[in-house]
Amino acid sequence: MSQPESLPQRQRSARWGSWDIPLCDQQQAALTGRQIWVEHLNSNFLCGTCVGKTLLADNAHGERQRSAVRAWFPLLVCENAMKWYATEAQQDVLDFTPADRLLDWAEAEGRRMRGHCLFWDKGKFCCDWVHDLDPASLRTRISLHLERILSRYRGRVRDWDVLNEILDGGFMAARLGEDGPAWIFRKAAALDPNLRLFTNEYGILDSDEKTERYYALIQQLLDAGAPVGGIGIQEHAAERFVPDAQQAALEADRPERQGRGPLIPDEIWRRLDRLASTGLPIHITEISIASEDKQRAGNCMELLLDTMYAHPAVECVLFWGFEGRSHWLGELAALIDPQGRPYPAMAKLSDWQRQRITPAHSLVSNDHGIIRLEGWCGRYRIRDEASGAEACITLEQHDQLRTATTLPSTP
Incomplete structure (x- = not known):
């Protein structure tokens, strides 16, 4: 018989996610090999x-x-x-x-x-x-x-x-x-x-x-x-x-x-x-x-x-x-x-x-323009460190992101 989950385990089971996030520019070209800054703005639990x-x-x-x-x-x-x-x-x-x-x-x-x-x-x-x-x-x-x-x-x-x-x-x-x-x-x-x-x-x-x-x-x-x-x-x-x-x-x-x-x-x-x-x-x-x-x-x-x-x-x-x-x-x-x-x-x-806010950190997009983000559910800001282009995205635990997130060019 499996042991019941501890309180921290239950929290991760309920609110922690792992997401593959495809990124592209305004021309829908994949953003490959980019240094991406990820910042957790707020939780989805208020x-x-x-x-x-x-x-x-x-x-x-x-x-x-x-x-x-x-x-x-x-x-x-x-x-x-x-x-x-x-x-x-x-x-x-x-x-x-x-x-x-x-x-x-x-x-x-x-x-x-x-x-x-x-x-x-x-x-x-x-x-x-x-x-x-x-x-x-x-x-x-x-x-x-x-x-x-x-x-x-x-x-x-x-x-x-x-x-x-x-x-x-x-x-x-x-x-x-x-x-x-x-x-x-x-x-x-x-x-x-x-x-x-x-x-x-x-x-x-x-x-x-x-x-x-x-x-x-x-x-x-x-x-x-x-x-x-x-x-x-x-x-x-x-x-x-x-x-x-x-x-x-x-x-x-x-x-x-x-x-x-x-x-x-x-x-x-x-x-x-x-x-x-x-x-x-x-x-x-x-x-x-x-x-x-x-x-x-x-x-x-x-x-x-x-x-x-x-x-x-x-x-x-x-x-x-x-x-x-x-x-x-x-x-x-x-x-x-x-x-x-x-x-x-x-x-x-x-x-x-x-x-309950995932610490800000840097990720590198792979050859398909995808970053793997792990953290607490909520709203995130994603920024291309080279161009400064950024977008915000809300992530729920079981989201599967098949559509690329566009990072628009800065003015």
């Missing part, structure tokens, strides 16, 4: 954070947040600004300004924005005026909200959490009927077929039972014609990460556990495998690591990132804030101190990101 209005504050607090985002987070999501209760707190009184400003800033800084969330399936997060609608009127207002927000951000926001926390909600199904959630997905896709539409649930990573319910929900939606495009998973108690069951038993009485189960990589991979069997990508959408022991939080950060990076279906990890004054769990879950200096968890994140 780390991100939620942001709010304090990000744009014209003060030292806002500048500290902006500096942190520039340093560590290429992916952003609005914590509240795109939610229905924020954009239409009163019926037909619209306010997209906070969301607009955050998206404008993200784009100006070269950051990508996820959409969160079109609807929240818990009644306590729905406006009073929404509760007052009869089923027919609710359908009309849902359709109108989708038309407004999806047209406003068309082409700028690609991924949306559609109906947040269905498993512990039920607002839409209770008012629209069993098909209500699937109808919302179908309606959103009809308005913009280019979107990836996500579910988003919590309590998954530590529970086989809830994982099975989540799998069943996704299958139910798909069977009803809902074009589900991805699976979102939240975990707001990631301070429970431990490497194995033996360590979990030793830590059963720690305050971070509070009577809850541990988060163990082998068990998490099994649950992710179950959800990934749908063929859908997975986003870890909302992560919090809350512990008074900042060194422990750093260890949990590293294990969290290693675990998710080692699963090929996981595309990204987003933290639900990083700074104590703005985090919903306060200073306990902060990744930077009040002066903007990284706590151990943020230092671990920074080191981890650097280690």
